[in-house]
Amino acid sequence: MRTRLHKWFLLLGAAAFFALPLTSRAQLTTEDIASRDNMESHVAGYTGHVQDAAYDYRRYCVGCHGDMGDANGEVAQWLLPPMWPKPRNFQLGVFKCRSTPTGTLPTDDDLFNAITRGFDRSAMPIWNQFTKYQRANLVAYVKHFSPRFVTEKPGTPISIPPEPEVTPERIKAGREVFARVQCWKCHGVQGMANGPSASTLQDDLGFPIAAFNFTDGTRPKCGDTDEDIYRIFMTGLDGTPMPSFADNIKPDEAWDLVFYLRTFMQQPSKAKEIAKTLNLKPVSANP
Amino acid sequence: MKRQRNFVALVSTIVLLCCGALLLNQKVSAAGEGKITGNVKFEGAPPHMRGIDMSKDPWCVKANADHPQHLENVVVATNGGLENVVLYIDGWSGDATVEKTVPVFDQKNCMYTPHILGLDVNQTFKVTTSDQTAHNIHPLPNPMINVGWNQSQPPGAPPIEKSWKNPEVIPVQCNIHPWMHGYFVVVKGPVAVTDDSGNYTIENVPPGTYTVKAWHEPDTTQTAKVTVSAGGSATANFSFNK
Structure with missing residues (x-):
């Protein structure tokens, strides 16, 4: 019995050890992130500011996305893929839902829509109870975690021709x-x-x-x-x-x-x- | 008067010396570029490379029916030469993007050909498909260093032209065929990959003393010091045991 327990502990330890580099692929310092405090978003007719989202982020987002936006919030460890996808790591600047080509940054609108819409089949709920102004600020907050939003411009959204008649x-x-x-x-x-x-x-x-x-x-x-x-x-x-x-x-x-x-x-x-x-x-x- | 003459002499000497230095300097970068060649050996018995089960995609099975594929982590030739070792110059301080060729990374018989592509920073390369089955080409750089992408290449898809901005070892995979795995090894300066008998040649090396670095997947490296003369050829051999 003891040896079996022992084996399980070893296995768990090994699993934790190997899972570590996956989640901590990038780790920026607080200073580095704070250096982008002046990040802005321009969406839904508002200019979003990082400082104005600090309260909402800390209250509603930090549990999964973490203090540093690195997807290491307290709850993140209990989200087990593929049933519950891991939260997005904002430091990496890689986003699923974009109107822009692969390998480019999303637009402010894309991030705004993602917050508004939430993600079906994930722990990310719909956040349309926030005002548009709050969401615009959160977009700026999400962006300020990644240095990519300073060094790169968002991609050009793909052009979609008007929807034809279904035949x-x-x-x-x-x-x-x-x-x-x-x-x-x-x-x-x-x-x-x-x-x-x-x-x-x-x-x-x-x-x-x-x-x-x-x-x-x-x-x-x-x-x-x-x-x-x-x-x-x-x-x-x-x-x-x-x-x-x-x-x-x-x-x-x-x-x-x-x-x-x-x-x-x-x-x-x-x-x-x-x-x-x-x-x-x-x-x-x-x- | 004498002092003045001395001063003029001094100044003209300095000017001459400077001109000479500039000329020499120019000569160094414009002189016949040399190369570094050599051979990479594998020491001891080569590890067993597991065969690949492609039953997920009947097209792949058929394509490799008379030539079953194996993993390519360690590919050793009959003469002991080690394939897929990347050789480059450590701490390259010469021109940017000296490699001007456009290498091709082909998806053939549900494998990557070559398995490893050595690339200079900002060197253009082409991704093509020779297969009658769909692939998705999905490099996985660290997003803090390079920007990744993920594009589909169904049968007959046009080539994709890309380049990488920063030095990094970038794994590349196909999600449709999970055994398809390769690397883009991006370095600064000239680069070569050993062929199927372990030989390599780094071209475009200006005269000078260099540290040659040999990289073998997943992350084993070795170094050697060489001196390249103008238009000459230096040799650096390596041997890996894993």
């Missing part, structure tokens, strides 16, 4: 795109997140992460409007296995793909209605 042809064309760029490798041929590569997915810090299941009624991570879905696969979700498809899907085709993805989802949509009459078969996993 049966477009849904069928979207199915072709789904097959061609092989979304099913992770998301599965029926969008059920059971593709051949789904089980081994890891995020940039080495934690397991699940592909999005289109069929279970939850919302996509970065918003559930048609434009949000368009943006997700054209910009990629940085820090996760989801790549950008901007080089391989033309803007018009991208809308087709959005309509096809809609047919998987439980949320009512015109695309779903039309799909009922089309009797589409799932794409083949062995082309």
Whole structure:
């Protein structure tokens, strides 16, 4: 009995030891972070200031995101991926939900929307009970943790053409795109997140992460409007296995793909209605 | 009068010396650049490299049907040469981005070819795919040093051109095929990677005395001092045991 306990302790210790470098990939000093106290955000008609968000951040955000914005808040250790993704490490300046191309910083609007929207299937709630002014200040606060917001400019948001009318042809064309760029490798041929590569997915810090299941009624991570879905696969979700498809899907085709993805989802949509009459078969996993 | 003449002589000597120094200096950087060559050996019995189970993707299995792939952490040639060792000059203080070629990092038969790409800071490289299955190319730099990205390359995708701003060993992976793993080794100055018999040549090295650094994954390094003469070739051999 004693030896077995012993073994468990050793195992736990080893696990803790190896998990350490994952979470503490970057560690800035308090002075370094404080040197960016003059960071501003310009969003929702307000100019956000770091100092004006200090109270809200310390009261509402610090539990997960930590004093230093390094995702080492007290609660973070109990968030176990893939069920509960780890909080974002703001020091790294890498963000999932952007309107900008992969490898670039998000705009103030992107961060504002992320705070407003929250993240479905995570511990990050919707924060729309904050006033817009409070949220603008929090955007400045989030930015001041990362030196990247001083040395780099946000990327240029991708341009999204106006949404066309959903037609049966477009849904069928979207199915072709789904097959061609092989979304099913992770998301599965029926969008059920059971593709051949789904089980081994890891995020940039080495934690397991699940592909999005289109069929279970939850919302996509970065918003559930048609434009949000368009943006997700054209910009990629940085820090996760989801790549950008901007080089391989033309803007018009991208809308087709959005309509096809809609047919998987439980949320009512015109695309779903039309799909009922089309009797589409799932794409083949062995082309 | 005499003192004045002395002064003029002194000044002209200094000016001449300075000109000479400048000329010499110019000569140093413009003179025929030399190279550093050598061989990297692996000492002892090479470790067993596990075979790769590609059953996740039938296309990959088919592509490698007559040539099963193995892990590439330690690739030793029959003559004992060690492949995939990166050689560069420690503390390079010469010109920025001396490597002007555009190397290609290809995704072929669900493996990275080459396994390791040695790159100068800001040197452009191309990521291509030769496969009829989708890949995503996902380098994982430390975001405090370099900026990462993640792009998809389905069959027939156009090449991606990129470069890295700062020296760093950057692992690169494909999330669709988790066995696909390689490195971009970004250094300052000229760089070479050993070929399949452990040989290497660092080109574009101006005359001078240097410390050559040899890097083998995951993070073993060795150094050697060499002196390169104008247009000449210096030799530095290494041997690794892990």
